[in-house]
Amino acid sequence: MTNDALVIGGRPLRSRLFMGTGKFPDNRLIPRAVEASGTEVVTVAVRRVDFDAGEENMAAHVPAGCVLLPNTSGARNAAEAVRIARLARAAGCGDWVKIEVINDNRYLLPDNFETVQATAVLAAEGFIVLPYMSPDLEAARRLADAGAAAVMPLGSPIGSNRGLRTRELLQILIEESALPVIVDAGLGKPSEAAEAMEMGAAAVLVNTAIATARDPVAMARAFSLAVRAGRTAFLSGPAPVREEAYASSPLTGFLYDEE
Amino acid sequence: MGFHTEYQRYKDFPWDSHFDRISGPDIRRILARDTITPLDYLALLSPAAEEYIEEMARKAHLVTVRQFGYTMTLYTPLYLGDHCVNHCVYCGFQANNRFTRRKLDLEEVDAEAALIAATGLRHILILTGESREMTPVSYLRDCVRILGRYFSSVSIEVYPLEEDEYGELIGAGVDGLTMFQEVYNENAYAGLHPAGPKRNYRYRLDAPERACSAGIRTVNVGALLGLHSWRTEAFFTGLHAAYLQRRYPGVEVSMSPPRMRPQLGGFEAPVKVSDRNLVQYILAFRLFLPRGGITLSTRERAELRDRLVPLGVTKMSAGSCTAVGGRTGGEQATAQFDISDDRSVAQMSRMLYNRGYQPVFKDWTAMG
Numbered sequence: 001m002t003n004d005a006l007v008i009g010g011r012p013l014r015s016r017l018f019m020g021t022g023k024f025p026d027n028r029l030i031p032r033a034v035e036a037s038g039t040e041v042v043t044v045a046v047r048r049v050d051f052d053a054g055e056e057n058m059a060a061h062v063p064a065g066c067v068l069l070p071n072t073s074g075a076r077n078a079a080e081a082v083r084i085a086r087l088a089r090a091a092g093c094g095d096w097v098k099i100e101v102i103n104d105n106r107y108l109l110p111d112n113f114e115t116v117q118a119t120a121v122l123a124a125e126g127f128i129v130l131p132y133m134s135p136d137l138e139a140a141r142r143l144a145d146a147g148a149a150a151v152m153p154l155g156s157p158i159g160s161n162r163g164l165r166t167r168e169l170l171q172i173l174i175e176e177s178a179l180p181v182i183v184d185a186g187l188g189k190p191s192e193a194a195e196a197m198e199m200g201a202a203a204v205l206v207n208t209a210i211a212t213a214r215d216p217v218a219m220a221r222a223f224s225l226a227v228r229a230g231r232t233a234f235l236s237g238p239a240p241v242r243e244e245a246y247a248s249s250p251l252t253g254f255l256y257d258e259e
Numbered sequence: 260m261g262f263h264t265e266y267q268r269y270k271d272f273p274w275d276s277h278f279d280r281i282s283g284p285d286i287r288r289i290l291a292r293d294t295i296t297p298l299d300y301l302a303l304l305s306p307a308a309e310e311y312i313e314e315m316a317r318k319a320h321l322v323t324v325r326q327f328g329y330t331m332t333l334y335t336p337l338y339l340g341d342h343c344v345n346h347c348v349y350c351g352f353q354a355n356n357r358f359t360r361r362k363l364d365l366e367e368v369d370a371e372a373a374l375i376a377a378t379g380l381r382h383i384l385i386l387t388g389e390s391r392e393m394t395p396v397s398y399l400r401d402c403v404r405i406l407g408r409y410f411s412s413v414s415i416e417v418y419p420l421e422e423d424e425y426g427e428l429i430g431a432g433v434d435g436l437t438m439f440q441e442v443y444n445e446n447a448y449a450g451l452h453p454a455g456p457k458r459n460y461r462y463r464l465d466a467p468e469r470a471c472s473a474g475i476r477t478v479n480v481g482a483l484l485g486l487h488s489w490r491t492e493a494f495f496t497g498l499h500a501a502y503l504q505r506r507y508p509g510v511e512v513s514m515s516p517p518r519m520r521p522q523l524g525g526f527e528a529p530v531k532v533s534d535r536n537l538v539q540y541i542l543a544f545r546l547f548l549p550r551g552g553i554t555l556s557t558r559e560r561a562e563l564r565d566r567l568v569p570l571g572v573t574k575m576s577a578g579s580c581t582a583v584g585g586r587t588g589g590e591q592a593t594a595q596f597d598i599s600d601d602r603s604v605a606q607m608s609r610m611l612y613n614r615g616y617q618p619v620f621k622d623w624t625a626m627g
Contacts, residue, residue, distance in 0.1 A: 023328020025615045050381060050411070050621040074623060076476075076509040083626045103509040105550055159325050212324050 004235065006180060006202050009096065009128035009149050011067065015040045016197065017227045018069070018182065019220065020207025021062070022048070023159075029216050030061040037220035042066045043098050043205065045073040046088045069130065071098035078117035085122050097122060098152065099131040108158040112139040116146050123147025132184055135169035140177045151177060152184035152205065155196065159208045161188025164195060174200040190219075190226030197230025261465050262502045266443065266495060274491055281307040290314055295547055300497050303543035304490045309535065315542040319571045322549045331611050332574040332619045333604065334382035335375055336416070336556075338583045339363050339402055341593065343388025345455030347441070349486060351522035351595045352388045354455065358523065358593040361583050362387075362394055368402050370587050376409040378578055378604040381621040383410045384437060386595075389418035389457060396424050400431045407432040412623040414477065418456070419466035425473035432625055435477040436470040437554075438463070439517065443495035447487040467499075471507040476623070478503055478512050479554055484537070485519030485528030493540040497547050504548065513552025513574065516540050520558050520596040534563055538570065545571035560599040568614050577607035 005012035018041040021030050034042060042062045049070075062068050070088035075081035078101060085097040099122070101114040115131045116139065123129050128149045133139055135153035143151050153173055156162035163186060164170060174181050180202035187193050193204045206223050213219035249256075281302045289299045290311065302308060303315065340362030343352045363371065375383065383406055387394040399417060406413045414435030415428060425436070442448040445460055452458050467478045480499050482492035496514050504512045516537060519528035541553055555564060555572045557579040564575065579601070582592035602610070608618040 023324075023330060025329035025617055026612060027617060047622055047624050048619065049624075074476075080626065084624060087624060087626070105511050106504055106508055108550070161325060208325060208328065211328055 004231070008130070008180060013040050013067075013203075014038075015224070015227075016203035016231055017193070017224050018043065018184075018203055018205035019210065020205060021045075021211075022073075022207055023211035024216060025211075027061045031063050032217045033210055033220040034063050034066060036217045037210075037224040039220075039224070040066055041069050041096075043069040043071045043207075044093075046070045046084050046093075047074040049088075049091075051091050067096055068093050069096045069098050070094075071132075072100050072118075073102075075099075075101050075118075076103045077101060077111070078114040078121070081114070081118040082121050085118075085127060086125075089127070095126060096128045096130070099129060110134055110154070112136055115139075116142045119143055119148050120146035130182065135166045135173050137169075137172055137176055140173050140179070140181075144178050148179060150180040150182050150202065152182045154185040155183050155192070156186030158185045160186050161209055162186055163188055163192040164199075167199075170196070170201070171199055190222045193223050194226040194230035194233075197227055198233045200234055203227075261461075261468060262499050263461055263464055265498055265502055266445075266464070269495070269498075270445070274488070277301070278305045278307070278490075281305045283307060283310065286311045287314075290318055290546075297494075297498055297501070297547075300543055300547035301490075301494050303546060304493050304539065308543070309539060312535070312539055312542065315539070315546065316570055319542040319545040320569050322545060323569075323571045323573070326549055327573050328617075329615055330617045330619050331568065331572070332382065332622050333380060333577045333607060334384055334412075334414075334574060335378075335380055335576055335578050335604070336384045336386055336581065337368075337371055337375065337406075338386050338581060338585070338595065339368065339399075340387045340390070340394040341583050341595065342390035342393035343455075345389050345457040346453050347455075347457060348451050348453065348524075349483065349519060349522070349526045349528070351524060351593065353524065356523050360393075361592065362398075363402075363584055365401055365405060367584060367587065368405050371584070372406050372409040374586050375578070379608075379620050380578070380604055381411040382414070382623070383412070384414045384416055384435070384576075386416045387418070389455065391418070396420065396427060400428060403428060403431040403433055407625060411621050411625050413625075414479075419463050420469070422469040422473050425470045425475060429474055434475065434623060434625065435479065436467060436475050437479040437481075437515070438466045438470070439481040439483060439515070440464055440496075440499070441483045442486045443482055443492055443499070444487045451486055467503055468506070471503060471510050476511060477552075478507075478510055479515055479552070480512070481515035481517055483517055483519060484532040484540075485530050487530060489530060489532045489536055489540065493543070497544050500544075500548055500551055504551070511552060512548070513554055514544060515554040515556065516544075517556060517558050520599065522596040523593060537563075538567070541567065541571050557598040557600040558596065561602060564600055565610055565614065568611065568616055575607065577602065578604045 015038045019039045070093045072081040072084040101111045132152045156165040182203040183196040183201045184205040341352045416437040552573045554574040582594040611618045
């Protein structure tokens with residue numbers, strides 16, 4: 001377990017819980033939630049950042065030492081995502097970027113096609129690109145070819161707190177993707193985060209479930225524990241799940257009768 | 260095509276007999292569903308649903324927090340000009356009203372913008388009356404360019420434009436459109452708009468769609484409550500928002516539920532819309548369009564606005580003034596209507612924090 005760091009963009013990460021910063025009742029809760037969760041990667045919507053705004057500047061609440069992961073929330077196509085990413089880098093937010101391209105305000109589902117295009121452009125410019133995506137294997141392969149550092153498939157639609165509704169597709173991605181799979185969006189409870197980690201996800205990203213909890217700081221800690229439990233379980237090689245209970249070996253027990 | 264086709268499907272709808280048939284169990288069934296149909300939405304607007312307003316509020320609160328978190332976007336209106344050629348019988352700026360009209364010159368726009376930006380706000384909504392002569396598109400474009408230096412989001416609430424004109428303003432930095440139909444009922448509309456270009460119901464009705472075609476990011480629709488039956492007007496507003504969301508999924512669609520306020524001319528609203536009615540409308544809309552924005556202006560008084568914070572509202576105005584040049588002072592200006600909540604941006608922020616909500620000053624990055 002001591003060498004179980006997740007390495008993204010050359011940076012080893014001990015925590016496999018990434019955190020979002022939207023929806024908190026007060027930005028001053030963010031550093032406390034980050035500390036309680038031990039998270040090392042914090043995503044911030046560039047659309048919300050006002051670099052001249054002091055207290056109201058969300059990025060100012062991300063503790064030093066964390067990787068700031070600006071996201072392109074609000075981008076409707078590849079061109080807008082690219083422009084937002086460049087704005088973030090020019091403003092001093094570093095090289096990491098989470099691509100979000102959403103052209104559907106009803107379900108907030110990502111546009112994989114435009115996401116691949118934006119990833120190719122930004123990766124070529126030296127960004128460490130983490131694209132939010134619908135869990136589709138072919139899209140994951142194309143994102144890998146385009147230079148993504150990881151893929152971030154959704155567990156269920158953003159903010160829905162419905163858990164791993166895309167489980168079968170996520171499992172395929174985890175088994176087949178050459179890139180780390182970070183389950184993003186839809187995780188409503190720590191147990192669901194643990195489940196994603198048990199399945200073999202490299203990490204999870206949680207925002208709504210922490211930010212809108214009655215006690216966001218305590219919930220951040222709960223998610224941290226769940227992610228560690230799930231990861232430990234995955235590394236321990238969980239016993240296979242059986243469809244039925246077996247008391248003994250009814251079909252081949254006779255082979256042992258002679259002994 | 261266009262929303263008018265959908266409007267016509269309900270034009271002769273038997274509202275009263277339909278409302279009579281809706282029962283308590285119907286409302287409970289609707290509240291148990293994840294997604295609701297237009298007729299479910301109508302049921303939530305019915306008199307029968309009034310008994311279930313607390314249940315509606317609980318669900319609307321949960322849905323809103325899940326979608327938007329504990330946040331409230333703040334913006335303020337800036338009146339650029341009050342010249343108007345329309346004769347809307349309910350409006351303080353209508354052509355027949357005698358008062359000294361004015362518009363801001365570009366230096367004054369800059370001065371007002373600087374004053375507003377100093378409060379921390381980054382979202383602004385600019386308004387004019389309808390006068391292509393006094394406040395033409397070229398003037399709006401020049402104002403938008405100035406405002407772009409101070410604000411990350413500039414929305415317009417002006418007379419309806421052609422698609423290429425919307426495109427021109429979007430190119431100058433506009434990202435949002437507010438266009439109230441005022442009255443969806445076509446017959447009532449005709450009576451309330453006796454003269455001027457605003458008589459053209461269809462041209463106004465299709466304006467949000469023209470802006471969507473031109474690439475606008477956000478569209479805000481609404482009916483002015485008090486001019487006609489609020490239940491049916493709320494229904495058509497929701498239908499209109501849903502229609503735009505379906506046709507233009509990339510656009511963020513929202514609605515405002517403005518109630519009539521006292522204004523110059525002393526027009527009496529024919530329909531009374533109570534606080535309870537307003538709340539029912541907000542809750543029903545939230546459950547119908549879980550991702551739809553709801554904007555609440557300072558037409559409503561402070562105590563009521565505070566209580567509406569957790570019920571589905573996503574955007575509120577602060578530090579408002581409905582008179583041209585009202586912030587930088589100078590000559591006495593006439594307001595379009597009387598505002599009911601004159602709290603500053605700082606006061607609104609404090610109120611939101613006290614209620615467990617984060618005021619959001621910036622929620623878009625202009626990419627001009």
